[in-house]
Amino acid sequence: MKISVLNYFACPICHSTFVSSIHKKTKEGVLEAELKCEWCGERFYIKDGIACFVSLSRKSTENIKKLRRTTIKQEIPKIWRRLFSRQEHAALQKEWDWMLSIIKKEKDAVHLDFATGTGRFLRNIISKTKGEIIVLERDYSTCLELQYFLKKIKKYKRVSVICADARKMPFKDGIFDSVSSWHGLDEPKIENAIKESKRILKNGACFTASGIHYQKGSKSFSIAKKHDIQFIAKEAIMQAVKKTGFRKIEYKRFFQGKWNEKGSYLPVIGDFYSTYAIKAKK
Secondary structure (H helix, E strand, O other): OOOOHHEEEEEOOOOOOEEEEEEEEEOOEEEEEEEEEEOOEEEEEEEEOEEEEEOOOOOOOHHHHHHHHHHHHHHHHHHHHHHOOOHHHHHHHHHHHHHHHOOOOOOOOEEEEOOOOHHHHHHHHHHHHOOOOEEEEHHHHHHHHHHHHHHHOOOOEEEEEEOOHHOOOEEEOOOEEEEEEEHHHOOOOHHHHHHHHHEEEEEEEEEEEEEEEEOOOOOOHHHHOOOOOOOOOHHHHHHHHHOOEEEEEEEEEEEEEEEEOOOOOOOOOOEEEEEEEEEEEE
């Protein structure tokens, strides 16, 4: 993690500043450190170059191995593209280009991407800007895998990986030039991440995120509701963004069709779905 990122942190509980004690660092950044909140006294730690603001759940060795297999076999060589039809791939590229348009190219810009996952959209962000990039993932195993992925594609020096909940972001108010999340809107109970994004953005800065809508009455729609996925229809996401206080809100749908991936839990194979994205300005 870059040393400069220490200046952006605030306690996710009370939003006060930290006193940081660095135990191990390199020319590239911080490897081991302790962060103590000046107000509430809560302590958090930087471990193996990853700042952790959530309790670490130890996944089974088998699950960690599964993540590594996915990274090596699909993500690094971009084999995952074969899962998409020509039409889906064209729509995906349009979606990415539309979302990337909010990101500033300048070296002094600071961008946050949350719910980064395996890093598919992240690759595009790295190509788009010369500025500082911070990614936020709630699962520590995924953070470790992102770190491995970035090292393998020789982009690790460009990105700082943070393990935290997007609904309780560990950042000061008004420090980011842009915030993105590719399919982060498909996460359960994610509305508060939209509010947090507005809080940490500079005035006039932009937020973009994407997700999937499901056909009303379908199995996918029912499963999404069961798991508290809030934005399964256009009305829900538009209402949430307006309620947060964003302005100049744009909504765009990129693809509509049947889900064809066998063994998929959500969307369910054979169900109609559509991909969409939103943009908004603080």
